[in-house]
Amino acid sequence: MKMISFMPKFSLRICLTISIVISGCDSDNNSEALAKAVKLESQRAKGTIIEKVTIIGAMTRLRVGEVHQLTALGIDSNDDERDVTTELAWSSSDTSIATVNSKGLVEAVANSTEPQGKVVITGTTINGILAQGEMSVSDSAISSLTLKQSNPISGDINTCIDANIVADVTYEDDYTSLNVTKYINFSVDENTTATIEDGGILHTSNSEIENTIVSGKVNNISNQLTVTADPKNLETIDVLVDDKVVNIITLNVGDRIILQSQVNLVSTISETPINIDNNISLEAKNSELAGITLNGTTKGSILALKPGVTQVYATCGGVQGNATLEIKGDATLDTLLINQGEETITIKANESVEISVTAQFEETIADINVTEFSEFTYSKNDLISSELVSAGTSAANYKIISTSNTTGEVFLTVTYDGESSLVKLIIE
Amino acid sequence: MKKTFPLLYLFATAPSFADSSFIGVDYLHSDIETSNEAANIPMAAFRLGTSIYKQIAIEGQYLLSNNTDNIYNVEFDLENNKAIFLLLQSYAVNGFSLDVSLGYASSNMSVSGPENTFNGSDEYNGFAWGISLYQEIPSFKNARIKLGYQSLYNDSNLSITGISLGFNYHF
Numbered sequence: 001m002k003m004i005s006f007m008p009k010f011s012l013r014i015c016l017t018i019s020i021v022i023s024g025c026d027s028d029n030n031s032e033a034l035a036k037a038v039k040l041e042s043q044r045a046k047g048t049i050i051e052k053v054t055i056i057g058a059m060t061r062l063r064v065g066e067v068h069q070l071t072a073l074g075i076d077s078n079d080d081e082r083d084v085t086t087e088l089a090w091s092s093s094d095t096s097i098a099t100v101n102s103k104g105l106v107e108a109v110a111n112s113t114e115p116q117g118k119v120v121i122t123g124t125t126i127n128g129i130l131a132q133g134e135m136s137v138s139d140s141a142i143s144s145l146t147l148k149q150s151n152p153i154s155g156d157i158n159t160c161i162d163a164n165i166v167a168d169v170t171y172e173d174d175y176t177s178l179n180v181t182k183y184i185n186f187s188v189d190e191n192t193t194a195t196i197e198d199g200g201i202l203h204t205s206n207s208e209i210e211n212t213i214v215s216g217k218v219n220n221i222s223n224q225l226t227v228t229a230d231p232k233n234l235e236t237i238d239v240l241v242d243d244k245v246v247n248i249i250t251l252n253v254g255d256r257i258i259l260q261s262q263v264n265l266v267s268t269i270s271e272t273p274i275n276i277d278n279n280i281s282l283e284a285k286n287s288e289l290a291g292i293t294l295n296g297t298t299k300g301s302i303l304a305l306k307p308g309v310t311q312v313y314a315t316c317g318g319v320q321g322n323a324t325l326e327i328k329g330d331a332t333l334d335t336l337l338i339n340q341g342e343e344t345i346t347i348k349a350n351e352s353v354e355i356s357v358t359a360q361f362e363e364t365i366a367d368i369n370v371t372e373f374s375e376f377t378y379s380k381n382d383l384i385s386s387e388l389v390s391a392g393t394s395a396a397n398y399k400i401i402s403t404s405n406t407t408g409e410v411f412l413t414v415t416y417d418g419e420s421s422l423v424k425l426i427i428e
Numbered sequence: 429m430k431k432t433f434p435l436l437y438l439f440a441t442a443p444s445f446a447d448s449s450f451i452g453v454d455y456l457h458s459d460i461e462t463s464n465e466a467a468n469i470p471m472a473a474f475r476l477g478t479s480i481y482k483q484i485a486i487e488g489q490y491l492l493s494n495n496t497d498n499i500y501n502v503e504f505d506l507e508n509n510k511a512i513f514l515l516l517q518s519y520a521v522n523g524f525s526l527d528v529s530l531g532y533a534s535s536n537m538s539v540s541g542p543e544n545t546f547n548g549s550d551e552y553n554g555f556a557w558g559i560s561l562y563q564e565i566p567s568f569k570n571a572r573i574k575l576g577y578q579s580l581y582n583d584s585n586l587s588i589t590g591i592s593l594g595f596n597y598h599f
Contacts, residue, residue, distance in 0.1 A: 029552050030546070030548065031462070031552065031586035033546055034462055034539060034546050034550075034585065034586060035463045035585035035586060036463075036546075037539075037541050038463040038465050038499050038500070038502055039463040041499065041502050041541065042500055044500070045500045
């Protein structure tokens with residue numbers, strides 16, 4: 001009997017022991033080399049074997065702890081170009097200075113002065129084609145910088161199409177880091193209609209040729225570059241919804257969609273339309289029917305406010321595209337609610353409160369947040385300031401900020417579609 | 429409870445081939461996968477096993493083939509495979525049963541590729557497992573038809589698996 005009761009436990013132990021032991025008995029073999037050979041033959045057969053590789057993003061100086069993504073472009077035997085960053089075997093000539101992982105991400109490990117903190121990063125394809133790029137790790141200070149166009153590299157830029165401005169930065173140890181945007185504060189002159197954002201992306205939209213002076217500054221070292229934006233190559237502008245060109249847009253009252261835009265250049269320059277969402281100016285001919293968010297990350301968001309038909313214009317560089325906007329439904333305004341019907345809102349001094357405006361309609365359609373398209377009037381402006389947040393979304397609201405320690409009362413009147421609503425703001 | 433009942437029933441029914449030894453022959457359709465490509469080589473399996481305690485058996489398996497298959501210009505020849513498994517067997521319900529096998533397998537594979545790519549023979553050894561379904565043959569009481577799946581080798585670059593169809597004869 002003892003034997004019988006012992007056997008199940010014994011068998012279980014045997015099973016577990018055998019499983020654990022044999023699962024740790026994998027052999028040393030050449031499966032990695034085999035996989036590589038098969039991949040190589042696969043690429044040969046498909047004509048996708050890489051014949052030339054170029055590393056993008058090299059000649060860059062890093063400080064200890066910083067990382068920098070290198071990318072690699074390869075040209076295959078079909079003469080097609082593709083990103084081969086993750087296909088390469090990456091290595092560093094001196095891992096005590098900088099390491100590189102299997103995806104081409106370089107990490108600066110230690111400063112070096114000899115020679116200028118240089119390290120060579122090599123990317124090798126499965127068929128042994130290699131490309132090298134130089135990186136440098138040092139804490140040497142910047143001695144000068146030179147701004148330049150990156151895309152396009154030279155000549156006039158096409159108005160409405162984003163251009164990239166970068167800098168070649170020279171350090172006190174005479175090392176020059178190419179195509180730098182990090183740490184550089186970009187700005188444009190006051191006379192231009194162009195704008196520039198972090199990272200040196202220049203937005204232009206003027207209908208005439210326009211010269212813009214771009215400044216780049218790091219600490220007290222700066223440089224300037226004059227960029228000429230020319231709209232001569234712009235031919236037509238399309239309005240898009242969900243990445244499809246549209247001529248007619250049909251919405252119901254309360255619907256919200258994002259409008260996109262693209263420009264078609266003269267065929268001698270490019271036959272591919274180019275997205276110009278960052279530079280386009282959108283306008284509804286009848287703004288009472290549709291509200292459009294004009295700036296910010298939700299630029300181009302359009303909210304159907306009232307039924308009717310109007311035109312939506314997309315303008316940039318003196319070229320205009322348009323689409324017909326047809327809005328269906330009924331939107332007879334019943335009530336305008338501030339913060340869902342609050343009559344008094346309290347703000348602590350130096351703090352803020354969010355205020356949203358909701359339109360309720362006589363029909364059964366859902367309430368619409370019309371904050372963004374309402375007119376806000378304050379009885380006093382010296383106690384508060386306001387800032388629109390979450391524009392272009394159904395959560396749009398005004399952040400009302402108490403600007404001092406002074407307490408008091410401010411009456412806020414909100415007007416939308418001929419209706420007004422009043423709320424008392426108590427600052428305490 | 430309704431869902432678990434059939435499973436309980438399966439394991440609660442009387443064993444049909446407990447405490448027996450068996451031999452088996454299978455056709456195995458092997459699948460050698462590497463770099464998202466696959467080579468398939470038909471093989472013959474010869475198995476020999478014996479029960480060691482109630483629903484636990486030990487089984488030895490030998491696979492061999494004279495066939496090869498190519499992935500592009502790389503020829504795969506899975507010459508043979510030797511494996512030993514511990515079989516955890518279910519009881520039979522209406523002549524139907526299943527087992528889970530845990531074990532160790534050693535595959536001998538030759539690969540011939542173009543010059544400067546990959547050529548040579550290697551052993552791929554390691555943990556192996558499988559699952560098999562059995563159906564007794566009413567007119568041939570000591571025999572069972574077997575349909576199984578086996579993983580004979582697996583690492584991040586290569587896997588060798590197979591689907592088998594054959595029969596067992598129990599003594």
